[in-house]
Amino acid sequence: MLKTLIILLMIALVVSLASGLVFLLSDQGNTDKRRLFNSLGIRLGLGFSLLCVILYGVMTGQLGHRNPWDAEPMRESSLSTPE
Secondary structure, three states: OHHHHHHHHHHHHHHHHHHHHHHHHHOOOOOOOOHHHHHHHHHHHHHHHHHHHHHHHHHHOOOOOOOOOOOOOOOHHHHOOOO
């Protein structure tokens, strides 16, 4: 559920970025239109929400690193030196 929410927020960020580009190109020189700034505000809100969701996932343990190249913690038996 949390990973789905993260993916949806990332897609929404890309859509907001694309709409900002369209507004930038179509509203050139027109100072009355504020669509570009509204798009920026929405993008900042989405980015902040994405950051909060990721931090929540890491703090609750739902998100973590399970990469095959990460070394597992060494056990106490492997730390002791053979006599």
